[in-house]
Amino acid sequence: MEWTDEGIVIGVRRHGESSAIVELMTREHGRHLGLLRGATSKRHAPLVQPGNVMRAVWRARLEGQLGLYSLEALTARTDLMIRVPHAAFGLSHMASLLHLLAERDPHPGLYEVLAAILGAIEDPDSAGVLLARFELAMLAELGFGLELDACAATGGRNDLVFVSPRTGRAVSEGVFLTQRIFEPRGMKLPDARDSFLSALKREAARASPFRRSHQ
Template sequence: MEWQAEGLIIGTRKHGENAVIIETMTAEYGRHLGLVKGGRSRKYAALLQPGNSVQLTWRARLADHLGMFTVEALALRAANLMESRQRLALSQLLCEHLRLLPERDPHPRLYAEALAMHENEADGEILARGLVKFEMRLLNELGFGIDTSSCAVTGETAGLCYVSPRTGRAVTKEAGEPYKDKLFALPEVLGGALEMDKAAEIEAAFRLTGHFLHLHIWSPRQLSPPSMRQALIEGLVNGLY
């Protein structure tokens, strides 16, 4: 068995005396692991870092084996990421999110969005909007999407402003107004019609995605939210004031 693809390194761990198992995200083969012989040598020290893009060749005797990776550099971002605490935290969070995906299950849109955010040097607001949309897509592709197609009460497709924390169904402002203290706001960045200032909109959007990530993914898997997430969100939001 053999394939070749471009991939984003999202995790590494030591194996034996001198090998490394790398975890990568590819468009064609999804989240995929493989062994790199000699991966702990100086030759690979700068290459096998999360956030780097590499050209991968994977070989294994059988499809369900771990297999071996041959790795060549495409874009070594790790050193530049270290120069910006915010961009480093963003990279770490994106990698942690991608590691939630089933192994070897292709998610080309998530891969493309994660790659674009690694390469984008835009300001905080653009990064914040891209990240919260990425979290929304992650929920959708894991089968826990927030239903913003129509109002759960009236069936209307326009004017959706709130989301139920239990069902993930959206409702219009009129239908949700009596219960708004128990509902999540659905800001425009996530397809809602609730008008808010920039900082409040981003905060509300991350509050919404964070709730459903915890409800459907982190809690059932007995995982804690990524440690860098809250600090990153606060930094992005503070930059909007």
Template sequence: MHIEAEAIVCAVRAHGEHGAVVRALTPADGLIAGYVRGGRSRRLRPVLIPGNRIRGDWRARSEDQLPALVAELVESRAGLHAEPLAAMAIEWTTALATASLPEGQPYPRVYAALEGTLAAIAAAPSARGWTAALARYELLVLAELGFGLDLSACVATGAREDLVFVSPKSGGAVSRAAGDIYRDKLLRLPAFLLEGGAGDWPDLFDALALTGHFLARDLLHGHAADTLAARDRLVTRLQRIA
């Protein structure tokens, strides 16, 4: 096994006295784990930070062996970890990739969405500027892993206009006419998820409530459910500043 690729660092775990096991997401080969010799050293700690983009070289003698990884920094996002909201967002987005994606399977769209979300976190002057990207990233992860929502037409009537709700059971969109009487039992569908662009805070929280419901129900079970605590902390912090 020999893979050379750019990758986003998603998780770092100490291994042995000086080393680290790093899981990083690549565009073509998916999530790959590798052992970095000296990964806890002063030289490599700033490189192996979740959210950083690296150039990785993974080598192993067999497919069953944990590869050795040599990592070079391409883009550092270490400075964002000094900002509480940005740090929480990076922690959650990278943890979601680690907890949900099977290793060694390509998800180029997830890679692009994660990189885009991280770039938005780095560039946006406020959290409102990147929360829409975060919600779209979560929607994409659900879709890529087989739990996509059908937001193209009303699940009850087939109408394609005025879609404002989502059924929490089917994951299908519901029009205002069909769903208004059941509005307390339905999830809200913010317009920006259909039309693009950004939303105001109420719409952004509706989007996060929508994706959060299906992430918890369909995707993150067992040990993977522990990662939802990072998401809960992020959403709570966003609610405080909204």
């Protein structure tokens, strides 16, 4: 068995002295794990980091086996994840949500959403809205799509409010995720979500004096 695909690193777990089990969210093969030999080497360690986009070749004798990865970095975001706290917490939260998906179940649309969000998440003014869009996409993939094109009370399509990028209220509540996804599974909303929101607030507080001085 062998395939080649593009994937985003969402988890790395050390295995033995020099190898690691790498978890990718791939475009065509879903959330997929594989063993990477030499993962702790100087060549691989800086590349196999959460958020990085990889060209992945997966090989196994049988389809159900863990298999081996051969990886090549296409886009590196290690510096971003270190430099921008909300980006790291946001990725951690999205990875936690992706763990709700069955392994190896393709979700190409969700992969594209994840890739687009990671490409723009550095901007704190849009990061909250981006994360909310990923949560909505996850809800839809799990069968809980929300109708946001009309007012639930009046049926009207004018003056609709989606998510406020200024207040982040719809992002911070997380009502649908809690009630539809986590509580039925006996789980709590990931801590990374609160950490993401706290990081955004800290960054906004630091930016406020600078913005006022330039008005």
